[in-house]
Amino acid sequence: MRRNVWLLIIVLIAVLLGVNNTVYYFTTKKSLEDGLRHELDSVAKQVALSIESSRNGAEIYQDEIGRELRAASIAAQYALDSDVExxxxxxxxxxxxxxxxxxxTLLKRTADNIVLYKSSDPKEPGYETDNWDPWYKAFNQLFDDKNVSIDWGQRLPNFWTGPFEFSSTSTDKIQKWGYYHDGSTNYIIDPYISYKSRQLAYDNVTGVSHLIGETLEANQWLKEIAVLNPETFPGGRPQTISENGELVSHMTQDSIIEGSYTLKHHTDTANVKLANESGTKIYQDAVIGGRHVIKLFIPVEVSTKVASMLDGSGKPxxxxxxxxxxxYGAIQQTLDKQLVNIGLIIGIATLLSLIFLYWVVMAYRKSQDKLVRRTQETYLDEINSMFQSIRSQRHDFVNHxxxxxxxxxxxKTEELKTYAAELTGEIRTMNEIISIGNPAIAALIRSKSLQAEMLKVDFASVFTDMNKLELGIKSLDMTRLLGNLIDNAFDEVMTYGEDLRQVSIEASQKDGYFxxxxxxxxxxxxxxxxxPLFQAGYSSKVGNHSGLGLHIVKSIVDKYKGVISLVLDEPNTVTFIIKIPY
Structure with missing residues (x-):
């Protein structure tokens, strides 16, 4: 007895140590993960603020470039004749x-278009602009109103410009175009400059890409930062076909606005969409390329409409x-050390537990014989009870x-008939159900008959000549079909008094169909x-109903290429007739 007490104490100590270390392991893991997420969240907020500051600075710089293009347009107007010819x-x-x-380039309005008419670039003249959206709308507004009102791009008096983009006439160049027209000429003046000569130098020093690079260098645990366009992600940069038949990419609609996106996971698309639509940050614990990482998707509001970030339809x-x-590597290293220590402790505890289990099993075996004897006695009692029940039934039958x-x-003929009818009524009913020939349907009809008795529904069933039923219809489908129809019938008649609760089902085998x-x-x-009785969701019943019963019936009938029809020939009676070929 004393030895057993010590053994129990040792096992309890081992179990407590295992539980304690397991709790410590998972607590440490959660604490480290929470710390990493907090640091990741903090850096993300700082990066978001810095990116917004850098991006707003770049937008302001682009506005200054727009003013430069307007000034160049005015200077060109003074140097050129007012007639484009x-x-x-x-x-x-x-x-x-x-x-x-x-x-x-000079743009001229024709009878049905606006074309690039004269240009210092020999590839420009001849291009029509009616498919340049929203540029074409801006051109028309300049010709008509001398100003542009569309809520996109930069608007100045008699002037409009869009963002840096790829050119339709030179698909390998990124440029910014300005358009000026004050009514003193019969053309729009369109000077343009390249991204490399203006914006690139600014972006290399203070732009978002430069900022992302510095952030990654300062935080070695950060592996990647990307600014994603949720409206076009992950499809890539949208493309259109130019008049020359070349594919033109639209950098303003690029799914990767800034940074790099190489560590991809199959849940990224859903997470980007969720972060964008919910306006909340989303974490993803994932393994990418054998590397355990934590990804954070955080939505950043754009305070003003920006022409350089557009959706698939060209809207900001x-x-x-x-x-x-x-x-996740730093956390994993710490956890691995904890896992080794815990593994040793759990191993020792497990060994001690096995010893304890062996002792319990031996004690159990000793008591098993007693349990077996008791079980045998109980079994014999149940057998005797069963035989007694059979003898009682036989005795009752003799009495009947x-x-x-x-x-x-x-x-007493009448009393004999009444007594015989009561005695044989249930047997006859059961025989009629068994004669259906299909066990599943027989069970269904028996179940519905019992349900009808409880609901006080007059339920009649007639099945004749159904020997080929199993050739074409699965029992499961047949019980679903008939069960839904009978349930619908019961639901309807239960809204009336007992004298009107009548439901019947007839089934027969015709020439070529059931x-x-x-x-x-x-x-x-x-x-x-x-x-629309067979339409999903439609219900003619009063109250809360799914409206799926008749829809399920119709789908099963269609599955077997049958037909179902509603017949209202008899007054105050609804009949559904189903024909299924075999």
């Missing part, structure tokens, strides 16, 4: 060099999603026969004409 391409070429522009996006990827014989000898007819009382039968 009197301006030469050579004049535009010389003027572009003096104004430090890449090129200058209200927010973008900032994605940060953190390495003797009673019927006495009634016959006394000449026919099922389910009828029930319905005082509002005429209201069901032309109603």
């Amino acid at each position: 009197k301006v030469t391409n050579d004049q535009l070429s010389e003027l572009a060099k003096k104004l430090d522009m890449v090129d200058i 996006i209200p927010r973008y999603v900032l994605s940060l990827v953190a390495d 026969v003797q009673t019927m014989q006495s009634l016959a000898e006394l000449g 026919q099922f007819m389910i009828s029930n009382t319905c005082l509002r039968a005429e209201e069901l004409r032309n109603k």
Whole structure:
């Protein structure tokens, strides 16, 4: 006894140590993960603020470039004739060099279009602009109103410009175009400059890409930062076909606005969408390329409409999603050390537990014989009880026969008939159900008959000549079909008094098809004409119903290429007739 007490104490100590270390392991893991997420969240907020500051600075710088393009347009207007026909391409070429522009193009309005008419770039003239959305709308507004009102791009008096973009005429160049027209000429002046000569130098020093690079360098545990366009992610950069048949990419609609996106996971698309639509940050614990990482998706609101970040239809996006990827390696190293220590402790505790289990098993075996004997005694008692029940049933049956014989000898014919009907009624009903020939349907009809008795529904069933039923229809489908129809009938008649609760089902085998007819009382039968009874979700019943019963029936009938029809020939009666070929 004393040895057993010590053994129990040792096992309890081992169990407590294992539980304590397990709790410590998972607590440490959670604490480290929470710390990493907190640090990741903090860095994300700082990066988001810095990116917004840098991006707003870049937008302001682009506005200054827009003013430069407007000034160049005004200077060009003074140097050129007001009639586009009197301006030469050579004049535009010389003027572009003096104004430090890449090129200058003049746009002319024709009867049904606006075309690039004259240009210092020989590839420009001849292009039509009616498919340049929203540029074409801006051109028309400049010609008509001398100003642009569309809520996109930069608007100045008699001037409009969009963001840096790829050119339709030079698909390998990123440029920014300005458009000026004050009504003193019969053309729009379009000077433009390249991204490399203006914006690139600014972005390399203070831009978002530069900021992301510095953040990654300062935080070695951060593996990747990306600014994502939730409206076009992950499809990549949208493309259109230019008039030259070349694919033109639209950098303003690029799914990766800034940074890099190489550590991809199959849940990224859903997480970006969720972060964008919910406006909340989303964490993802994932393994990518064998590396355990934690990804954070945080939505960032764009305070003003920006022409450089657009959705698939060319409209400014209200927010973008900032994605940060953190390495889980530091946490994993700490946890691995804890796991080794815990493994040793658990191993010792397990060994001690096995010893304890062996002792318990031995004690159990000793008591097992007693349990077996008791079980055998109980089994014999149950057998004896069963035989006694059979003898009682046999005795009762003899009594029934003797009673019927006495009634016959006394000449009480009516009482004999009544007694015999009561005795054989249930047997006859069961025989009729068994004669259906299909066990599943027989069980269904038996179940519905019992249900009808409880609900006080007059339920009649007639099945004739159904020997081929199993050739074409699965029992499961047949029970679903008939069960839904009978349930619908019961639901309807239960709204009436007991004298009107009548439901019947008839089934027969015709030449080439099975026919099922389910009828029930319905005082509002005429209201069901032309109603979408078989449509999912539609219900003619009063109260809360799913409206799926008849839809399920229709789908099963269609599955076997059958037909179902509603018949309202009899007054206050609804009948569904189903024909299924075999």
